[in-house]
Amino acid sequence: MMRAMGLLQKDRTPPRRSAVRDRAPAGHPDAPARRGRVLLAVALVLTALNLRPAISGLGPVLAEVRRDLGMSATVAGLLTSVPALCFAVFGVTAPRLAGRFGPVKVVLAGLVAISAGLGLRAVAGNTAVFLATSALALGGIAVGNVLMPVLVKRFFADRVGLLTGLYSMGLALGTALAAALTIPVSRAMGDNWRAGLAAWALLAALALLPWLVLLPRLRARGDDARRPGGAEAGPDGRPLRLTRSPTAWALAVFFGLQAMAAYITMGWLPQIYRDAGVSASTAGLLLALVMGMGAPLSFLVPTLATRLRTQGPLVIAVGLCGFGGYLGLWLAPAGGAWVWAVLLGVANTAFTVALTMIGLRARTGPGVIRLSAFAQSVGYLLSVPGPLLVGALNEATGGWTAPLLLLLALLVAQVCCGVLAGRDRCVEDGH
Template identity: 85%
Template structure:
């Protein structure tokens, strides 16, 4: 019962005006809140395995499907592109059907896409079914902060922390368990990947049970979105929205570079392949406990700049360590980069804080994540190109340091106590 106790968040002028109190018709009853919190966490667990679970068996997938190296390389950028493109559709879908229904259908698309991907006879079908799953993930990315804002307005930091922790656990679990599952099922990569489709299917259960309880609040949010969207606020003209979008994009760039290249940086420094994999797991796993703490802290602050600076400094030290002594301090740098990786959780929290209304959160979430994921697309490719051109990691790490400094600056601007509705 202690998990969902009310946050003692001091009132903040730009955030609390639109928060309905406990007992408001949009806030579910106590039992319904537990069920919805469970649904959100289980959904979060399924928003990354489609990506992190593929890497460990990519060599087998390429061999069996005849996938070229070029296509395999592009797979690192496809998720960000899908998140950007499909994420733009989320506000319109939520305005028509309600965000809870859209998330439920999106989760069903994740389960179907992952299941069908495991049966793909060729590369084209593999890419198409992957896009189906990634489209479902994209609408979940955008609308999860909306559901937290609407149904847990007095527990914004706590519930954001819960589902952020679910995201981190899902990412790490898929990376760590796909190979053991594949081996246990006869070294069949198709069965190994299909297991994550089953997990997504199981996550549908609490949503289906909770659906009758959410219908009223979902309908009110849908109606409210339609009213407020005439005329719609121009989120694209808001400096707050742009600062948050660039901050989101730069932290996503850092995350994709880390997932794609950190093990190779360690291996080139003389670290064994198995240890390099464990170091990456540590980086991703650090996000799980910290993602539970960071949002609760962020919502208690008038501005989120201090947290942005703190996690950014950890990243700067981590990158410098990789540059100067990658093997000698390998575990220390991994811990620091794991702390820096919680910038994603800070960004999600700020999406809920930088808009007053549910409709505002929908538009801000779609804008910040879609623009942000587009910004993140070239990062991993550019790091690989620099490594190939220079034969080392000094130039890529210098680029990563520069991007992190820009990330901190944008995060401080996005963390100011302003909302997109303010128009400045």
């Protein structure tokens, strides 16, 4: 990560892009002072660290949560669908909130919601309260999901690939840490899953600190003010009609299908391994490996994606890894457990590919915020039934064959949509 920070200062020559202007001109109002760029990058990475522990930390202790709160497999499937539903519902409000209050203030408020929600969830006494407090944290995560690409485009227009890689690495690292450490923390606190889940509220509180330092500076510069044209993203000032854009729809469906696969993985992969005879702690480590693979890969993938004229080949390569992972889980879940985890870890970088394409398929800052909100809200809404359906199929069939066959079929559709979304086009041009 320190090497990446050094690149912020040293590497001033971005890769050539045909449809996107990656370099901000000298004196551009969206380019903060050089000495503040590193602190801003740190704030973005710390924020990214907090956008997945609420989800990935739950999977390793899901069996204990179900036992103590009296959840059936179907209700647990609903619980694993709540993140996507919250991301769809709350994410669509992010552009309006950012336009009124400024994106930095909205992200800061989101971190407060994450910390409060995770802390309160740990003391929930029933399923309803557990769901409600989870929704509070997930609402904060939702606005962060949408606004992170916007902040990168605004403050690092000359380093979209690098900063997308940095915060994607933060996302992957936060996901992996929660998956790997929730069980050990719970055991250290007397086999108390509540303590294991509550620990992640502290990480969200820590992420507030750099933003609190930056906010007065950004306010003084006007960098967190509402920008004209936030809702008028077309170059001629007319509203950008993303519902008529084939590229926007392809990107939204691609985003939704990869999100569905990711939340099924985070919610159910440990249980698949445990049902195959793998211990709870090892199952948690396997999930951590899946998510941890994204840390180095999520830094490399955006750089590669921005150097490609079209991202279709990258989408296909990632999809093939996912196909191998699901097939392995179906045929020999315990025998090749670590191999399947590595393959699924590579497949999970589809999320990073999708985030990078959001920045590449829109030419303007307002276009990015509109496309980010559209792709993520529609995508997360599309992903909602996935974890619930997997839980219902598992309960109905008593095994994992049907859910894994479903995942293989969805992966084919994901690759097709990703290839379409990866074409060298911009939504502002009517594509």
